[in-house]
Each structure stands twice: as structure tokens, then as C-alpha cells.
Amino acid sequence: MNPSRTRTFRAQDYDLGATLDSGQAFRWVLRDHQWTGVIATHWVSLLQTPDGIEAETGAPVEDWTWLEHYLQIGADLPKIVRTFPDDEPMRQAVAACRGLRLLRQDPWECLASFILSSSKQIVQIRQIVGVICERYGESIAVPGGGTPSFAFPTAQRLAQLSEAELRACKMGFRAPYLLETARIVAAGMDLEALHGKTVGEARQSLMALPGVGRKVADCVLLFAYGFQQAFPVDVWVMKALQQLYFPRRRVKLKRLHRFAESHFGPYSGYAQQYLFHFMRLRDKRGLAEESKK
DNA sequence: GCCCAGGTGAAGC
């Protein structure tokens, strides 16, 4: 096929906005109905259409497999949703988040981003990621006249920096974690090798890294490696499980993990993303209602 | 000023 800068993907049941804005990835910006972001070294702009997604890139592309893979165009969403438990909370979440998908991201970018995510709001994670990309990422091709754009910095690049330089990117106490992890990866830890492991083994390898606990590890397992059983429990998912499944009884984290494993089926990670997004939507609406008063 | 954010690691029971 001839190299081209545009391409159309046919896709049913795909809510691009919900997917790119649901706290999985931190580099997407909405402008004039188009989502603009960076995947590896590609500047990309995406537009939702009735039949699917129209993509534009900064440089001509011959093989579009990388984008199809990132967006998980081929995932059978109706089939996945049918495996969710048939209970009231999931019915509500599915109704509220129709077309929400899981992306398949680059392991290093996902790992580094989620090390920066701890105890931070999504807007702020975006901001920190933006700063490290501008300062330490390679410049990439953008359409004529566009503002400069940068790849996510490699582990090798970040490994050369000082802790002070990272702190200057507003990441606070996360700086030493990111720096140490970058140095371990730059020194030869093979992130690709985790693809061939079991969830448990892969999780152990990730949790051995500084700044990576159960929650960050599960995010990377789910959003980068496609382990559909990984079930990240952050404050929102904690709230969802507490309020929707265990009202008026405080349940400990360990128990919630066990509940999640047995209750949500083979695509529990997907179910988790629906609960997460559902809770955030509900919160936004709640605030909007309140400000009207 | 206050509380909270896609938490983790270390210290103290």
C-alpha cells in the first residue's frame, strides 16, 4: 500500500473521547472535535465519525498496524461486555460508558506515566508528562505549520538526568522513583519479556521497581500488556466497590481484590475501567448539579 | 485555609 498521511478505520461501538480521556493515557488533547496526541514517534490526530475513526499523521505511513493495535480496533467489545456480571452497578456503568475501550500502550511510557500518577489528579499527570516530553523527548514530525511535538522520553534519556532536573518538572517526591526505574530499564531490564509471562510473574517484576506498587503495576499490566484480569484499585474504584457492592460496611483492600477476581469475570480489567469512568462521570454531573443551585 | 488526587515505602505495632 502507498504511504499516506490519512487513514479511515471502520469501528462500531467505539467512543473515542471516552477512551482517550478516561485516565489510561495522558497525551491526548481535544481541539475542534479532533483528538491530537503522540504514539511512539508518530504525531496523530483522530476524528470520530459515524462509521469509525479518521486518522491523520505528521509523516506518511505505509503500515498502519501500530495505530490499529494502539486503538484496539479489532477488539470485540460486545463480546467483552457480555462477560460482565449481570448486576445493577455494571448495568449502570455499561449504559453510561457505551463504547469505552482499553488502549494498548507502550510499556515504558505507561510505566513511567503511572509512576508519576500516584496521588495526583489526571489533569496534573497530563501536565507533568507534557513537561518531560517537551524537555527530554525527541522532536517528531508534525503537519506543516503545526506546533512542535515530542516523543515520550526514553528510559536511557531520563536515566542520564539528575533528581533535581526531574523535580523541576513538578513531579515532587516521585522524582527519585522515576529516576531509579529509568536507570534500571536503561541498564537492560527487558520490558518486552513480560509479554510472555503469567500475570503474577509480570506483576512481581513490575512491583520490584521503585515507585511501583500493586496499583501502578496493575495499570501497566492492563493498559500496556493487555492482561485483562489486572484490576487496578485506586481511590475511584475503591469508592465504586464500596458504594455499589458493599454499602454501609467498610471492606479492606485485600478483600476487594479477592472480590474483584471472582466477581467480574475474564475481562475484569475492562469492567474496572467501566466502573472507574462511570464514577468520574457521576462525580462531574454531581458537581454540575450543585453549582446550579 | 481546607481537603483531595488513578499511591508507595518505611516505620511502628
Place this chain on the structure above:
DNA sequence: GCTTCACATGGG
């Protein structure tokens, strides 16, 4: 094993 606390920074 568990619970508590410090850790930067900015949004609401």
C-alpha cells in the same frame, strides 16, 4: 501480617 505517616504540588 496490619495501620499510620511523610512525601510535592496544584485543583476545587
